[in-house]
Each structure stands twice: as structure tokens, then as C-alpha cells.
Amino acid sequence: MNTHLMEARPSLVPDGCAATSTIDDLEDAVSVFVRARPSLINIACAILGNAGEAEDVLQEVWLRLQGTDRTAVHSPPALLRTITVRVAINVLQSARRRREYCATPWLPESPDPDVTPDAVAERQDAVERAVALLLETLTPRQRAAFILREGFGYPYDRIAGLLHLSVVNSRQQVTRAQQRLRAQRRRQSVDSVTHRRFVQAFLAAAQTGDMARLEQVLLGDVAQPTSR
Structure with a gap:
């Protein structure tokens, strides 16, 4: 497996900002994802308040990373954090919609004050x-x-x-x-x-x-x- 990402150190660009390696191939993507995983779990848990759902979010993040044009990614950790936040928020909003509009047969949907x-x-x-x-x-x-x-x-x-x-x-x-x-x-x-x-x-x-x-x-x- 190509391990150059695990051994590389950020180099300074002229404006004083650290440059981050790209993730051109899938093996590099795996390495970056594994290293970022603890912080991504913390982000998802903070949004959802549930460790199990946070794990599901990370699975979705990994699938999305695989489908991304990784040659254009210059900051993989930032990309992973952004995807994690978006997926977690989508899960949170979806759960709210399910509770509001798709109740089970035994728990009817919440009354709407504007209905007849x-x-x-x-x-x-x-x-x-x-x-x-x-x-x-x-x-x-x-x-x-x-x-x-x-x-x-x-x-x-x-x-x-x-x-x-x-x-x-x-x-x-x-x-x-x-x-x-x-x-x-x-x-x-x-x-x-x-x-x-x-x-x-x-x-x-x-x-x-x-x-x-x-x-x-x-x-x-x-x-x-x-x-x-």
C-alpha cells in the first residue's frame, strides 16, 4: 500500500499556509480517511447525539469520498469534515421529517394548527x-x-x-x-x-x-x- 501520505509533512506555500497532499488513488484515500475517522465521529456525534447514527454517517462519508474526483482535492481532511457535517445534518433533518410527516400506524402525525x-x-x-x-x-x-x-x-x-x-x-x-x-x-x-x-x-x-x-x-x- 502507498504510505507516502502517512509519512509526509505539510510544506509551506508562499502565503504561509500549509499545503495538504492530494488523494489521487484509493489507497491514499483509505489512509486519510482512517486517520481522520476519530475527529469525524466526534463531529457526527455532536450533531446527532447518537453513536450508532454517527457510525452510519461515516459509512456514507466513505462512499461519497470514493465517488469524488479526488485528483481535485487539495485538503482531504477539510473535505471529509464538510461531507460529515452535511450528511449528519441531512440525517437529523430526515429524522425530524419522519417524526412530523411519516408517523407509524400507531402514532399519528402531529396536528397542524392551520388545518380545518x-x-x-x-x-x-x-x-x-x-x-x-x-x-x-x-x-x-x-x-x-x-x-x-x-x-x-x-x-x-x-x-x-x-x-x-x-x-x-x-x-x-x-x-x-x-x-x-x-x-x-x-x-x-x-x-x-x-x-x-x-x-x-x-x-x-x-x-x-x-x-x-x-x-x-x-x-x-x-x-x-x-x-x-
Whole structure:
């Protein structure tokens, strides 16, 4: 493998700025990418707040680097940082769009204040039915993990911290919730007071971003002696 990039030192150009080697071939690109990887991970994590998603971003960065005209690149580290920032922001914006416009069948999209009263009523009804299904079908931990992840895009490490679980266990809770919902295995009846409390907390989070209230309701439910 060509290792001249790993051994090279920046040389000074007339204006006093350091010149950076180009990455003419793929082996040089690999070397530069590997050396830059720790800083790129830090950038992606800072934007996304999630190590797993940051790793996905770096895979995309590497694919884009391979498709770049590397003979025209004079500062590979700067290029990699720029690509990382752009990809991470795209992922962040995409996640927000999914939460706003592409909700799961069990978590309806957030109400839009500009729609007609009839549409608002329909969405209110959809939220009430969805919450009833979640309450009847899922255990408290499954419900909390599912709503926070699928409804509001919480990273798994944040869910794990709230529920006092490992990240692996948090993922399992979401997976089990999805399986139960697909199977429509209703496990219990729900009283109207509990249902109304969850609906109000969900709508407050969706409409105003009041996540503290939703977290309080979900975690209070988990803390009940009957939660599993």
C-alpha cells in the first residue's frame, strides 16, 4: 500500500499556509480517511447525539469520498469534515421529517394548527385510538421505549438512561412492542382517566414540544408495581 501520505509533512506555500497532499488513488484515500475517522465521529456525534447514527454517517462519508474526483482535492481532511457535517445534518433533518410527516400506524402525525377543524377532530380521534391501543397492548416499559423512539426519535442511549436499562435492552423493548402491535395482542383494559392523561401528554409533546410532561407520564407508568 502507498504510505507516502502517512509519512509526509505539510510544506509551506508562499502565503504561509500549509499545503495538504492530494488523494489521487484509493489507497491514499483509505489512509486519510482512517486517520481522520476519530475527529469525524466526534463531529457526527455532536450533531446527532447518537453513536450508532454517527457510525452510519461515516459509512456514507466513505462512499461519497470514493465517488469524488479526488485528483481535485487539495485538503482531504477539510473535505471529509464538510461531507460529515452535511450528511449528519441531512440525517437529523430526515429524522425530524419522519417524526412530523411519516408517523407509524400507531402514532399519528402531529396536528397542524392551520388545518380545518374537521381535520383536527380526525387527528384527535386518531391519537386517542392509537394511545388506547398502546395502553391495551404494551407493557409500560415497551410503551415508553416505543413512544420515545418511534414517536419522537429519542436515541437509544437516552431511552436507556430514562428507563434504567441497557441500550441493548432498550432496543429489545422497542422490538417487542412492534411485534405485539403487529400481532394486536391486547393484554389489558384501560380506564378513561389513564387514557386521557396519556392522550393529553402525547398531544402536548407533539404540538408544543413539552417532552418533560410526556416523560413524566411514561416513567410514572413504568414505576407502578405492576409494570414489567
